[in-house]
Amino acid sequence: MSVDAVLKTTRETAIWGHYPDDRPPVLTVASGAVVTIDAVNMFGASAPEGPVAYFEALGVPAGEVLPELAEVAANPRPPGASGHILTGPIHVEGAKPGDVLEIQVLDVSPRVAYGVNATGPGAGACGDLLEEVSVRLLRLDETGRHYRFADGITIPLRPFMGIMGVTPPASAGFVSANPPGRWGGNLDFRDLTAGSTLYLPVFRPGGLFYTGDSHGAQGHGEVGQTAVEHSMSLTARFSVRTDMRLEYPRAENDAYVWCMGIDADLDIALRVAVREAVAYLVEATKGALKPADAYALCSMAVDFVVAEAVNVTKVVVAYIPKSLLP
Structure with a gap:
Protein backbone atom coordinates (compact mmCIF):
# COMPACT_ATOMS: atom_id res chain seq x y z
CA MET A 1 0.00 0.00 0.00
CA SER A 2 1.46 3.36 -1.04
CA VAL A 3 1.12 6.04 1.66
CA ASP A 4 1.33 9.72 0.72
CA ALA A 5 1.84 11.12 4.24
CA VAL A 6 2.34 10.00 7.83
CA LEU A 7 0.94 12.08 10.68
CA LYS A 8 2.36 11.29 14.10
CA THR A 9 0.73 12.29 17.36
CA THR A 10 2.89 14.83 19.16
CA ARG A 11 2.37 17.74 21.49
CA GLU A 12 2.00 19.94 18.40
CA THR A 13 -0.39 17.74 16.40
CA ALA A 14 -2.74 16.66 19.22
CA ILE A 15 -5.26 18.44 21.42
CA TRP A 16 -7.65 17.52 24.21
CA GLY A 17 -11.18 16.72 23.05
CA HIS A 18 -12.75 19.66 21.29
CA TYR A 19 -12.89 21.18 17.80
CA PRO A 20 -11.20 24.61 17.90
CA ASP A 21 -12.53 27.35 15.65
CA ASP A 22 -9.09 28.73 14.79
CA ARG A 23 -6.64 25.81 14.84
CA PRO A 24 -4.47 25.70 11.69
CA PRO A 25 -4.10 22.39 9.85
CA VAL A 26 -1.27 20.12 10.98
CA LEU A 27 -1.28 18.44 7.56
CA THR A 28 -2.58 19.42 4.12
CA VAL A 29 -3.16 16.76 1.46
CA ALA A 30 -4.64 16.50 -2.00
CA SER A 31 -7.98 14.79 -2.56
CA GLY A 32 -7.31 11.09 -2.99
CA ALA A 33 -4.28 11.05 -0.71
CA VAL A 34 -3.58 8.07 1.54
CA VAL A 35 -2.53 9.06 5.05
CA THR A 36 -1.35 7.01 8.02
CA ILE A 37 -2.16 8.59 11.38
CA ASP A 38 -0.35 7.24 14.43
CA ALA A 39 -3.10 8.00 16.96
CA VAL A 40 -3.22 7.44 20.72
CA ASN A 41 -6.00 6.48 23.08
CA MET A 42 -6.53 8.83 26.00
CA PHE A 43 -5.99 6.28 28.78
CA GLY A 44 -3.04 7.12 31.00
CA ALA A 45 -2.51 10.61 29.62
CA SER A 46 -4.79 12.30 32.14
CA ALA A 47 -3.68 10.20 35.14
CA PRO A 48 -2.27 12.44 37.92
CA GLU A 49 0.71 10.10 38.31
CA GLY A 50 1.47 10.26 34.57
CA PRO A 51 1.05 7.62 31.85
CA VAL A 52 4.16 5.57 32.69
CA ALA A 53 3.23 5.13 36.35
CA TYR A 54 -0.40 4.52 35.40
CA PHE A 55 0.44 1.65 33.07
CA GLU A 56 3.19 0.24 35.29
CA ALA A 57 0.56 -0.14 38.02
CA LEU A 58 -1.42 -2.27 35.55
CA GLY A 59 1.60 -4.43 34.79
CA VAL A 60 2.88 -2.74 31.61
CA PRO A 61 6.66 -2.20 31.49
CA ALA A 62 7.68 1.45 31.04
CA GLY A 63 9.29 0.62 27.70
CA GLU A 64 5.89 -0.41 26.29
CA VAL A 65 4.23 2.95 27.07
CA LEU A 66 3.98 5.31 24.10
CA PRO A 67 6.16 8.36 24.91
CA GLU A 68 3.82 10.79 23.17
CA LEU A 69 1.21 10.20 25.88
CA ALA A 70 3.37 12.21 28.27
CA GLU A 71 3.89 14.89 25.62
CA VAL A 72 0.18 15.30 25.00
CA ALA A 73 -0.59 15.23 28.73
CA ALA A 74 1.37 18.47 29.05
CA ASN A 75 -1.02 20.30 26.72
CA PRO A 76 -3.59 22.52 28.44
CA ARG A 77 -7.09 21.10 28.50
CA PRO A 78 -9.70 23.81 27.87
CA PRO A 79 -12.79 23.89 30.08
CA GLY A 80 -15.50 21.75 28.51
CA ALA A 81 -13.10 19.64 26.42
CA SER A 82 -13.51 15.89 26.72
CA GLY A 83 -10.74 13.54 27.87
CA HIS A 84 -10.22 12.26 24.32
CA ILE A 85 -6.97 12.98 22.51
CA LEU A 86 -7.59 14.21 18.96
CA THR A 87 -4.93 14.26 16.25
CA GLY A 88 -5.39 16.89 13.55
CA PRO A 89 -6.83 18.69 11.79
CA ILE A 90 -6.07 17.49 8.28
CA HIS A 91 -6.96 19.89 5.47
CA VAL A 92 -8.07 18.13 2.27
CA GLU A 93 -7.58 20.40 -0.70
CA GLY A 94 -10.72 21.32 -2.58
CA ALA A 95 -13.21 20.44 0.15
CA LYS A 96 -15.85 23.15 0.50
CA PRO A 97 -18.86 23.55 2.77
CA GLY A 98 -21.68 21.50 1.27
CA ASP A 99 -19.31 18.87 -0.15
CA VAL A 100 -18.78 15.43 1.38
CA LEU A 101 -15.49 14.08 2.71
CA GLU A 102 -15.02 10.40 1.93
CA ILE A 103 -12.78 8.49 4.35
CA GLN A 104 -11.93 5.05 3.01
CA VAL A 105 -10.57 3.01 5.93
CA LEU A 106 -7.73 0.89 4.55
CA ASP A 107 -6.17 -0.34 7.79
CA VAL A 108 -6.43 0.03 11.56
CA SER A 109 -3.61 -1.67 13.46
CA PRO A 110 -2.41 -1.76 17.09
CA ARG A 111 0.55 0.38 18.10
CA VAL A 112 0.98 -1.50 21.39
CA ALA A 113 -0.06 -4.98 22.54
CA TYR A 114 -2.59 -3.96 25.19
CA GLY A 115 -5.71 -1.95 25.86
CA VAL A 116 -7.64 -0.79 28.90
CA ASN A 117 -11.26 -0.96 29.96
CA ALA A 118 -12.53 1.12 32.86
CA THR A 119 -15.95 1.63 34.37
CA GLY A 120 -17.47 2.43 37.72
CA PRO A 121 -20.39 3.95 39.63
CA GLY A 122 -22.41 6.28 37.41
CA ALA A 123 -20.59 5.27 34.23
CA GLY A 124 -22.44 4.31 31.10
CA ALA A 125 -26.02 3.16 30.70
CA CYS A 126 -26.36 1.36 34.06
CA GLY A 127 -23.66 2.75 36.31
CA ASP A 128 -25.98 2.28 39.28
CA LEU A 129 -25.13 -1.44 39.10
CA LEU A 130 -21.58 -0.77 40.29
CA GLU A 131 -20.22 0.12 43.70
CA GLU A 132 -16.54 0.55 42.86
CA VAL A 133 -14.27 1.48 39.97
CA SER A 134 -13.14 -1.41 37.76
CA VAL A 135 -10.02 -1.09 35.58
CA ARG A 136 -8.85 -3.99 33.39
CA LEU A 137 -5.72 -4.36 31.30
CA LEU A 138 -6.42 -6.51 28.23
CA ARG A 139 -3.41 -7.93 26.41
CA LEU A 140 -3.44 -9.42 22.95
CA ASP A 141 -2.58 -13.11 22.85
CA GLU A 142 0.40 -14.59 21.03
CA THR A 143 -1.54 -14.57 17.75
CA GLY A 144 -2.34 -10.87 18.12
CA ARG A 145 -5.99 -11.60 17.33
CA HIS A 146 -7.72 -11.94 20.70
CA TYR A 147 -7.82 -10.40 24.17
CA ARG A 148 -8.12 -12.65 27.20
CA PHE A 149 -11.00 -11.36 29.30
CA ALA A 150 -11.31 -14.22 31.82
CA ASP A 151 -10.81 -17.97 31.99
CA GLY A 152 -12.48 -19.41 28.93
CA ILE A 153 -13.57 -15.99 27.61
CA THR A 154 -11.70 -14.21 24.81
CA ILE A 155 -12.61 -11.12 22.81
CA PRO A 156 -11.67 -10.94 19.10
CA LEU A 157 -9.52 -7.99 18.03
CA ARG A 158 -11.70 -5.80 15.81
CA PRO A 159 -9.96 -2.42 15.66
CA PHE A 160 -11.60 0.85 14.62
CA MET A 161 -11.38 4.55 15.35
CA GLY A 162 -14.02 5.72 17.81
CA ILE A 163 -13.62 9.33 16.64
CA MET A 164 -13.47 10.32 12.99
CA GLY A 165 -14.91 13.72 12.29
CA VAL A 166 -14.64 17.04 10.54
CA THR A 167 -14.72 20.42 12.24
CA PRO A 168 -18.31 21.50 13.03
CA PRO A 169 -19.83 24.70 11.59
CA ALA A 170 -18.82 27.95 13.25
CA SER A 171 -22.43 28.46 14.33
CA ALA A 172 -22.10 25.48 16.71
CA GLY A 173 -19.76 27.46 19.01
CA PHE A 174 -17.55 25.49 21.38
CA VAL A 175 -18.00 21.77 20.64
CA SER A 176 -16.69 19.06 22.95
CA ALA A 177 -15.47 15.86 21.33
CA ASN A 178 -17.64 13.78 23.67
CA PRO A 179 -21.01 13.90 21.87
CA PRO A 180 -21.06 12.96 18.18
CA GLY A 181 -22.96 15.10 15.71
CA ARG A 182 -23.64 15.74 12.04
CA TRP A 183 -19.87 16.22 11.69
CA GLY A 184 -19.27 12.65 12.84
CA GLY A 185 -16.78 12.71 15.71
CA ASN A 186 -17.31 10.30 18.59
CA LEU A 187 -19.60 7.94 16.68
CA ASP A 188 -18.08 4.85 18.35
CA PHE A 189 -19.54 2.87 15.46
CA ARG A 190 -17.82 -0.50 15.75
CA ASP A 191 -18.23 -1.47 12.08
CA LEU A 192 -15.97 1.29 10.76
CA THR A 193 -13.17 -1.25 10.48
CA ALA A 194 -10.77 -1.75 7.57
CA GLY A 195 -12.77 -2.13 4.38
CA SER A 196 -15.43 0.40 5.36
CA THR A 197 -15.95 3.93 4.04
CA LEU A 198 -17.30 6.87 6.04
CA TYR A 199 -18.94 9.89 4.41
CA LEU A 200 -19.12 13.17 6.34
CA PRO A 201 -20.77 16.47 5.37
CA VAL A 202 -18.21 19.28 5.15
CA PHE A 203 -18.75 22.54 7.06
CA ARG A 204 -15.37 24.27 6.70
CA PRO A 205 -12.92 24.76 3.83
CA GLY A 206 -10.66 21.69 3.76
CA GLY A 207 -13.00 19.70 6.01
CA LEU A 208 -10.44 19.83 8.87
CA PHE A 209 -10.52 16.17 9.87
CA TYR A 210 -9.67 14.80 13.34
CA THR A 211 -9.35 11.26 14.68
CA GLY A 212 -8.70 9.53 18.01
CA ASP A 213 -10.36 7.35 20.67
CA SER A 214 -9.19 4.17 18.97
CA HIS A 215 -10.63 0.84 20.10
CA ALA A 255 -22.34 -5.87 2.60
CA TYR A 256 -24.22 -2.81 3.95
CA VAL A 257 -25.01 0.83 3.54
CA TRP A 258 -25.31 2.46 6.97
CA CYS A 259 -27.54 5.51 7.47
CA MET A 260 -27.18 7.29 10.79
CA GLY A 261 -29.51 9.13 13.12
CA ILE A 262 -27.90 11.27 15.83
CA ASP A 263 -29.66 13.07 18.66
CA ALA A 264 -29.62 13.35 22.46
CA ASP A 265 -33.11 11.82 22.43
CA LEU A 266 -33.01 8.14 21.42
CA ASP A 267 -36.48 8.33 19.89
CA ILE A 268 -35.46 11.25 17.70
CA ALA A 269 -32.20 9.51 16.73
CA LEU A 270 -34.25 6.52 15.58
CA ARG A 271 -36.64 8.73 13.59
CA VAL A 272 -33.70 10.44 11.89
CA ALA A 273 -32.14 7.08 11.01
CA VAL A 274 -35.43 5.91 9.51
CA ARG A 275 -35.82 9.09 7.47
CA GLU A 276 -32.22 8.84 6.27
CA ALA A 277 -32.71 5.20 5.29
CA VAL A 278 -35.95 5.93 3.43
CA ALA A 279 -34.31 8.81 1.56
CA TYR A 280 -31.35 6.62 0.63
CA LEU A 281 -33.55 3.81 -0.69
CA VAL A 282 -35.58 6.20 -2.83
CA GLU A 283 -32.38 7.78 -4.16
CA ALA A 284 -30.56 4.48 -4.73
CA THR A 285 -33.46 3.10 -6.79
CA LYS A 286 -33.79 6.35 -8.74
CA GLY A 287 -37.34 6.74 -7.53
CA ALA A 288 -38.48 3.22 -8.38
CA LEU A 289 -39.19 2.89 -4.67
CA LYS A 290 -41.52 5.60 -3.39
CA PRO A 291 -41.17 6.75 0.25
CA ALA A 292 -44.04 4.47 1.31
CA ASP A 293 -42.31 1.51 -0.36
CA ALA A 294 -38.97 2.32 1.26
CA TYR A 295 -40.59 2.76 4.67
CA ALA A 296 -42.22 -0.66 4.37
CA LEU A 297 -38.95 -2.21 3.21
CA CYS A 298 -37.16 -0.73 6.24
CA SER A 299 -39.66 -2.43 8.51
CA MET A 300 -39.25 -5.77 6.79
CA ALA A 301 -35.55 -5.96 5.95
CA VAL A 302 -33.47 -3.22 7.63
CA ASP A 303 -32.03 -3.47 11.13
CA PHE A 304 -31.88 -0.35 13.31
CA VAL A 305 -29.07 -0.65 15.86
CA VAL A 306 -28.14 1.52 18.83
CA ALA A 307 -24.49 2.00 17.94
CA GLU A 308 -23.70 4.56 20.65
CA ALA A 309 -25.67 5.00 23.86
CA VAL A 310 -23.46 6.68 26.44
CA ASN A 311 -21.89 9.90 25.16
CA VAL A 312 -24.81 12.28 25.75
CA THR A 313 -25.88 12.06 22.11
CA LYS A 314 -27.21 8.73 20.84
CA VAL A 315 -26.37 7.13 17.47
CA VAL A 316 -28.83 4.80 15.75
CA VAL A 317 -27.63 3.11 12.57
CA ALA A 318 -29.82 1.62 9.83
CA TYR A 319 -28.23 -1.50 8.32
CA ILE A 320 -29.37 -1.64 4.71
CA PRO A 321 -28.19 -4.87 3.04
CA LYS A 322 -26.76 -4.17 -0.39
CA SER A 323 -28.25 -7.48 -1.48
CA LEU A 324 -31.70 -5.88 -1.20
CA LEU A 325 -31.13 -3.63 -4.16
CA PRO A 326 -30.77 -4.46 -7.84
Missing part, protein backbone atom coordinates in the same frame (compact mmCIF):
# COMPACT_ATOMS: atom_id res chain seq x y z
CA GLY A 216 -9.52 -2.77 19.81
CA ALA A 217 -13.02 -4.13 20.35
CA GLN A 218 -16.46 -2.83 21.31
CA GLY A 219 -20.05 -3.97 21.49
CA HIS A 220 -22.76 -1.83 19.94
CA GLY A 221 -23.81 0.81 22.45
CA GLU A 222 -20.55 0.77 24.48
CA VAL A 223 -22.91 0.55 27.45
CA GLY A 224 -20.23 0.60 30.18
CA GLN A 225 -18.77 3.92 28.88
CA THR A 226 -15.48 2.51 27.57
CA ALA A 227 -14.53 -0.35 25.24
CA VAL A 228 -11.06 -1.85 24.78
CA GLU A 229 -9.28 1.51 24.71
CA HIS A 230 -6.21 0.76 22.59
CA SER A 231 -3.82 3.07 20.69
CA MET A 232 -3.99 2.42 16.94
CA SER A 233 -2.66 3.58 13.59
CA LEU A 234 -5.26 4.53 11.01
CA THR A 235 -4.49 4.39 7.30
CA ALA A 236 -7.19 5.99 5.17
CA ARG A 237 -7.76 7.56 1.76
CA PHE A 238 -9.31 11.04 1.94
CA SER A 239 -11.35 12.15 -1.08
CA VAL A 240 -13.61 15.11 -1.76
CA ARG A 241 -17.03 14.19 -3.14
CA THR A 242 -18.78 17.03 -4.94
CA ASP A 243 -21.43 14.65 -6.30
CA MET A 244 -22.96 13.95 -2.87
CA ARG A 245 -24.99 16.00 -0.42
CA LEU A 246 -25.49 14.73 3.13
CA GLU A 247 -27.15 16.09 6.24
CA TYR A 248 -25.91 13.26 8.48
CA PRO A 249 -22.94 10.87 8.27
CA ARG A 250 -23.33 7.79 6.13
CA ALA A 251 -21.05 4.77 5.71
CA GLU A 252 -20.77 1.48 3.87
CA ASN A 253 -18.81 -1.72 3.41
CA ASP A 254 -19.17 -4.59 0.95
Whole structure:
Protein backbone atom coordinates (compact mmCIF):
# COMPACT_ATOMS: atom_id res chain seq x y z
CA MET A 1 0.00 0.00 0.00
CA SER A 2 1.46 3.36 -1.04
CA VAL A 3 1.12 6.04 1.66
CA ASP A 4 1.33 9.72 0.72
CA ALA A 5 1.84 11.12 4.24
CA VAL A 6 2.34 10.00 7.83
CA LEU A 7 0.94 12.08 10.68
CA LYS A 8 2.36 11.29 14.10
CA THR A 9 0.73 12.29 17.36
CA THR A 10 2.89 14.83 19.16
CA ARG A 11 2.37 17.74 21.49
CA GLU A 12 2.00 19.94 18.40
CA THR A 13 -0.39 17.74 16.40
CA ALA A 14 -2.74 16.66 19.22
CA ILE A 15 -5.26 18.44 21.42
CA TRP A 16 -7.65 17.52 24.21
CA GLY A 17 -11.18 16.72 23.05
CA HIS A 18 -12.75 19.66 21.29
CA TYR A 19 -12.89 21.18 17.80
CA PRO A 20 -11.20 24.61 17.90
CA ASP A 21 -12.53 27.35 15.65
CA ASP A 22 -9.09 28.73 14.79
CA ARG A 23 -6.64 25.81 14.84
CA PRO A 24 -4.47 25.70 11.69
CA PRO A 25 -4.10 22.39 9.85
CA VAL A 26 -1.27 20.12 10.98
CA LEU A 27 -1.28 18.44 7.56
CA THR A 28 -2.58 19.42 4.12
CA VAL A 29 -3.16 16.76 1.46
CA ALA A 30 -4.64 16.50 -2.00
CA SER A 31 -7.98 14.79 -2.56
CA GLY A 32 -7.31 11.09 -2.99
CA ALA A 33 -4.28 11.05 -0.71
CA VAL A 34 -3.58 8.07 1.54
CA VAL A 35 -2.53 9.06 5.05
CA THR A 36 -1.35 7.01 8.02
CA ILE A 37 -2.16 8.59 11.38
CA ASP A 38 -0.35 7.24 14.43
CA ALA A 39 -3.10 8.00 16.96
CA VAL A 40 -3.22 7.44 20.72
CA ASN A 41 -6.00 6.48 23.08
CA MET A 42 -6.53 8.83 26.00
CA PHE A 43 -5.99 6.28 28.78
CA GLY A 44 -3.04 7.12 31.00
CA ALA A 45 -2.51 10.61 29.62
CA SER A 46 -4.79 12.30 32.14
CA ALA A 47 -3.68 10.20 35.14
CA PRO A 48 -2.27 12.44 37.92
CA GLU A 49 0.71 10.10 38.31
CA GLY A 50 1.47 10.26 34.57
CA PRO A 51 1.05 7.62 31.85
CA VAL A 52 4.16 5.57 32.69
CA ALA A 53 3.23 5.13 36.35
CA TYR A 54 -0.40 4.52 35.40
CA PHE A 55 0.44 1.65 33.07
CA GLU A 56 3.19 0.24 35.29
CA ALA A 57 0.56 -0.14 38.02
CA LEU A 58 -1.42 -2.27 35.55
CA GLY A 59 1.60 -4.43 34.79
CA VAL A 60 2.88 -2.74 31.61
CA PRO A 61 6.66 -2.20 31.49
CA ALA A 62 7.68 1.45 31.04
CA GLY A 63 9.29 0.62 27.70
CA GLU A 64 5.89 -0.41 26.29
CA VAL A 65 4.23 2.95 27.07
CA LEU A 66 3.98 5.31 24.10
CA PRO A 67 6.16 8.36 24.91
CA GLU A 68 3.82 10.79 23.17
CA LEU A 69 1.21 10.20 25.88
CA ALA A 70 3.37 12.21 28.27
CA GLU A 71 3.89 14.89 25.62
CA VAL A 72 0.18 15.30 25.00
CA ALA A 73 -0.59 15.23 28.73
CA ALA A 74 1.37 18.47 29.05
CA ASN A 75 -1.02 20.30 26.72
CA PRO A 76 -3.59 22.52 28.44
CA ARG A 77 -7.09 21.10 28.50
CA PRO A 78 -9.70 23.81 27.87
CA PRO A 79 -12.79 23.89 30.08
CA GLY A 80 -15.50 21.75 28.51
CA ALA A 81 -13.10 19.64 26.42
CA SER A 82 -13.51 15.89 26.72
CA GLY A 83 -10.74 13.54 27.87
CA HIS A 84 -10.22 12.26 24.32
CA ILE A 85 -6.97 12.98 22.51
CA LEU A 86 -7.59 14.21 18.96
CA THR A 87 -4.93 14.26 16.25
CA GLY A 88 -5.39 16.89 13.55
CA PRO A 89 -6.83 18.69 11.79
CA ILE A 90 -6.07 17.49 8.28
CA HIS A 91 -6.96 19.89 5.47
CA VAL A 92 -8.07 18.13 2.27
CA GLU A 93 -7.58 20.40 -0.70
CA GLY A 94 -10.72 21.32 -2.58
CA ALA A 95 -13.21 20.44 0.15
CA LYS A 96 -15.85 23.15 0.50
CA PRO A 97 -18.86 23.55 2.77
CA GLY A 98 -21.68 21.50 1.27
CA ASP A 99 -19.31 18.87 -0.15
CA VAL A 100 -18.78 15.43 1.38
CA LEU A 101 -15.49 14.08 2.71
CA GLU A 102 -15.02 10.40 1.93
CA ILE A 103 -12.78 8.49 4.35
CA GLN A 104 -11.93 5.05 3.01
CA VAL A 105 -10.57 3.01 5.93
CA LEU A 106 -7.73 0.89 4.55
CA ASP A 107 -6.17 -0.34 7.79
CA VAL A 108 -6.43 0.03 11.56
CA SER A 109 -3.61 -1.67 13.46
CA PRO A 110 -2.41 -1.76 17.09
CA ARG A 111 0.55 0.38 18.10
CA VAL A 112 0.98 -1.50 21.39
CA ALA A 113 -0.06 -4.98 22.54
CA TYR A 114 -2.59 -3.96 25.19
CA GLY A 115 -5.71 -1.95 25.86
CA VAL A 116 -7.64 -0.79 28.90
CA ASN A 117 -11.26 -0.96 29.96
CA ALA A 118 -12.53 1.12 32.86
CA THR A 119 -15.95 1.63 34.37
CA GLY A 120 -17.47 2.43 37.72
CA PRO A 121 -20.39 3.95 39.63
CA GLY A 122 -22.41 6.28 37.41
CA ALA A 123 -20.59 5.27 34.23
CA GLY A 124 -22.44 4.31 31.10
CA ALA A 125 -26.02 3.16 30.70
CA CYS A 126 -26.36 1.36 34.06
CA GLY A 127 -23.66 2.75 36.31
CA ASP A 128 -25.98 2.28 39.28
CA LEU A 129 -25.13 -1.44 39.10
CA LEU A 130 -21.58 -0.77 40.29
CA GLU A 131 -20.22 0.12 43.70
CA GLU A 132 -16.54 0.55 42.86
CA VAL A 133 -14.27 1.48 39.97
CA SER A 134 -13.14 -1.41 37.76
CA VAL A 135 -10.02 -1.09 35.58
CA ARG A 136 -8.85 -3.99 33.39
CA LEU A 137 -5.72 -4.36 31.30
CA LEU A 138 -6.42 -6.51 28.23
CA ARG A 139 -3.41 -7.93 26.41
CA LEU A 140 -3.44 -9.42 22.95
CA ASP A 141 -2.58 -13.11 22.85
CA GLU A 142 0.40 -14.59 21.03
CA THR A 143 -1.54 -14.57 17.75
CA GLY A 144 -2.34 -10.87 18.12
CA ARG A 145 -5.99 -11.60 17.33
CA HIS A 146 -7.72 -11.94 20.70
CA TYR A 147 -7.82 -10.40 24.17
CA ARG A 148 -8.12 -12.65 27.20
CA PHE A 149 -11.00 -11.36 29.30
CA ALA A 150 -11.31 -14.22 31.82
CA ASP A 151 -10.81 -17.97 31.99
CA GLY A 152 -12.48 -19.41 28.93
CA ILE A 153 -13.57 -15.99 27.61
CA THR A 154 -11.70 -14.21 24.81
CA ILE A 155 -12.61 -11.12 22.81
CA PRO A 156 -11.67 -10.94 19.10
CA LEU A 157 -9.52 -7.99 18.03
CA ARG A 158 -11.70 -5.80 15.81
CA PRO A 159 -9.96 -2.42 15.66
CA PHE A 160 -11.60 0.85 14.62
CA MET A 161 -11.38 4.55 15.35
CA GLY A 162 -14.02 5.72 17.81
CA ILE A 163 -13.62 9.33 16.64
CA MET A 164 -13.47 10.32 12.99
CA GLY A 165 -14.91 13.72 12.29
CA VAL A 166 -14.64 17.04 10.54
CA THR A 167 -14.72 20.42 12.24
CA PRO A 168 -18.31 21.50 13.03
CA PRO A 169 -19.83 24.70 11.59
CA ALA A 170 -18.82 27.95 13.25
CA SER A 171 -22.43 28.46 14.33
CA ALA A 172 -22.10 25.48 16.71
CA GLY A 173 -19.76 27.46 19.01
CA PHE A 174 -17.55 25.49 21.38
CA VAL A 175 -18.00 21.77 20.64
CA SER A 176 -16.69 19.06 22.95
CA ALA A 177 -15.47 15.86 21.33
CA ASN A 178 -17.64 13.78 23.67
CA PRO A 179 -21.01 13.90 21.87
CA PRO A 180 -21.06 12.96 18.18
CA GLY A 181 -22.96 15.10 15.71
CA ARG A 182 -23.64 15.74 12.04
CA TRP A 183 -19.87 16.22 11.69
CA GLY A 184 -19.27 12.65 12.84
CA GLY A 185 -16.78 12.71 15.71
CA ASN A 186 -17.31 10.30 18.59
CA LEU A 187 -19.60 7.94 16.68
CA ASP A 188 -18.08 4.85 18.35
CA PHE A 189 -19.54 2.87 15.46
CA ARG A 190 -17.82 -0.50 15.75
CA ASP A 191 -18.23 -1.47 12.08
CA LEU A 192 -15.97 1.29 10.76
CA THR A 193 -13.17 -1.25 10.48
CA ALA A 194 -10.77 -1.75 7.57
CA GLY A 195 -12.77 -2.13 4.38
CA SER A 196 -15.43 0.40 5.36
CA THR A 197 -15.95 3.93 4.04
CA LEU A 198 -17.30 6.87 6.04
CA TYR A 199 -18.94 9.89 4.41
CA LEU A 200 -19.12 13.17 6.34
CA PRO A 201 -20.77 16.47 5.37
CA VAL A 202 -18.21 19.28 5.15
CA PHE A 203 -18.75 22.54 7.06
CA ARG A 204 -15.37 24.27 6.70
CA PRO A 205 -12.92 24.76 3.83
CA GLY A 206 -10.66 21.69 3.76
CA GLY A 207 -13.00 19.70 6.01
CA LEU A 208 -10.44 19.83 8.87
CA PHE A 209 -10.52 16.17 9.87
CA TYR A 210 -9.67 14.80 13.34
CA THR A 211 -9.35 11.26 14.68
CA GLY A 212 -8.70 9.53 18.01
CA ASP A 213 -10.36 7.35 20.67
CA SER A 214 -9.19 4.17 18.97
CA HIS A 215 -10.63 0.84 20.10
CA GLY A 216 -9.52 -2.77 19.81
CA ALA A 217 -13.02 -4.13 20.35
CA GLN A 218 -16.46 -2.83 21.31
CA GLY A 219 -20.05 -3.97 21.49
CA HIS A 220 -22.76 -1.83 19.94
CA GLY A 221 -23.81 0.81 22.45
CA GLU A 222 -20.55 0.77 24.48
CA VAL A 223 -22.91 0.55 27.45
CA GLY A 224 -20.23 0.60 30.18
CA GLN A 225 -18.77 3.92 28.88
CA THR A 226 -15.48 2.51 27.57
CA ALA A 227 -14.53 -0.35 25.24
CA VAL A 228 -11.06 -1.85 24.78
CA GLU A 229 -9.28 1.51 24.71
CA HIS A 230 -6.21 0.76 22.59
CA SER A 231 -3.82 3.07 20.69
CA MET A 232 -3.99 2.42 16.94
CA SER A 233 -2.66 3.58 13.59
CA LEU A 234 -5.26 4.53 11.01
CA THR A 235 -4.49 4.39 7.30
CA ALA A 236 -7.19 5.99 5.17
CA ARG A 237 -7.76 7.56 1.76
CA PHE A 238 -9.31 11.04 1.94
CA SER A 239 -11.35 12.15 -1.08
CA VAL A 240 -13.61 15.11 -1.76
CA ARG A 241 -17.03 14.19 -3.14
CA THR A 242 -18.78 17.03 -4.94
CA ASP A 243 -21.43 14.65 -6.30
CA MET A 244 -22.96 13.95 -2.87
CA ARG A 245 -24.99 16.00 -0.42
CA LEU A 246 -25.49 14.73 3.13
CA GLU A 247 -27.15 16.09 6.24
CA TYR A 248 -25.91 13.26 8.48
CA PRO A 249 -22.94 10.87 8.27
CA ARG A 250 -23.33 7.79 6.13
CA ALA A 251 -21.05 4.77 5.71
CA GLU A 252 -20.77 1.48 3.87
CA ASN A 253 -18.81 -1.72 3.41
CA ASP A 254 -19.17 -4.59 0.95
CA ALA A 255 -22.34 -5.87 2.60
CA TYR A 256 -24.22 -2.81 3.95
CA VAL A 257 -25.01 0.83 3.54
CA TRP A 258 -25.31 2.46 6.97
CA CYS A 259 -27.54 5.51 7.47
CA MET A 260 -27.18 7.29 10.79
CA GLY A 261 -29.51 9.13 13.12
CA ILE A 262 -27.90 11.27 15.83
CA ASP A 263 -29.66 13.07 18.66
CA ALA A 264 -29.62 13.35 22.46
CA ASP A 265 -33.11 11.82 22.43
CA LEU A 266 -33.01 8.14 21.42
CA ASP A 267 -36.48 8.33 19.89
CA ILE A 268 -35.46 11.25 17.70
CA ALA A 269 -32.20 9.51 16.73
CA LEU A 270 -34.25 6.52 15.58
CA ARG A 271 -36.64 8.73 13.59
CA VAL A 272 -33.70 10.44 11.89
CA ALA A 273 -32.14 7.08 11.01
CA VAL A 274 -35.43 5.91 9.51
CA ARG A 275 -35.82 9.09 7.47
CA GLU A 276 -32.22 8.84 6.27
CA ALA A 277 -32.71 5.20 5.29
CA VAL A 278 -35.95 5.93 3.43
CA ALA A 279 -34.31 8.81 1.56
CA TYR A 280 -31.35 6.62 0.63
CA LEU A 281 -33.55 3.81 -0.69
CA VAL A 282 -35.58 6.20 -2.83
CA GLU A 283 -32.38 7.78 -4.16
CA ALA A 284 -30.56 4.48 -4.73
CA THR A 285 -33.46 3.10 -6.79
CA LYS A 286 -33.79 6.35 -8.74
CA GLY A 287 -37.34 6.74 -7.53
CA ALA A 288 -38.48 3.22 -8.38
CA LEU A 289 -39.19 2.89 -4.67
CA LYS A 290 -41.52 5.60 -3.39
CA PRO A 291 -41.17 6.75 0.25
CA ALA A 292 -44.04 4.47 1.31
CA ASP A 293 -42.31 1.51 -0.36
CA ALA A 294 -38.97 2.32 1.26
CA TYR A 295 -40.59 2.76 4.67
CA ALA A 296 -42.22 -0.66 4.37
CA LEU A 297 -38.95 -2.21 3.21
CA CYS A 298 -37.16 -0.73 6.24
CA SER A 299 -39.66 -2.43 8.51
CA MET A 300 -39.25 -5.77 6.79
CA ALA A 301 -35.55 -5.96 5.95
CA VAL A 302 -33.47 -3.22 7.63
CA ASP A 303 -32.03 -3.47 11.13
CA PHE A 304 -31.88 -0.35 13.31
CA VAL A 305 -29.07 -0.65 15.86
CA VAL A 306 -28.14 1.52 18.83
CA ALA A 307 -24.49 2.00 17.94
CA GLU A 308 -23.70 4.56 20.65
CA ALA A 309 -25.67 5.00 23.86
CA VAL A 310 -23.46 6.68 26.44
CA ASN A 311 -21.89 9.90 25.16
CA VAL A 312 -24.81 12.28 25.75
CA THR A 313 -25.88 12.06 22.11
CA LYS A 314 -27.21 8.73 20.84
CA VAL A 315 -26.37 7.13 17.47
CA VAL A 316 -28.83 4.80 15.75
CA VAL A 317 -27.63 3.11 12.57
CA ALA A 318 -29.82 1.62 9.83
CA TYR A 319 -28.23 -1.50 8.32
CA ILE A 320 -29.37 -1.64 4.71
CA PRO A 321 -28.19 -4.87 3.04
CA LYS A 322 -26.76 -4.17 -0.39
CA SER A 323 -28.25 -7.48 -1.48
CA LEU A 324 -31.70 -5.88 -1.20
CA LEU A 325 -31.13 -3.63 -4.16
CA PRO A 326 -30.77 -4.46 -7.84
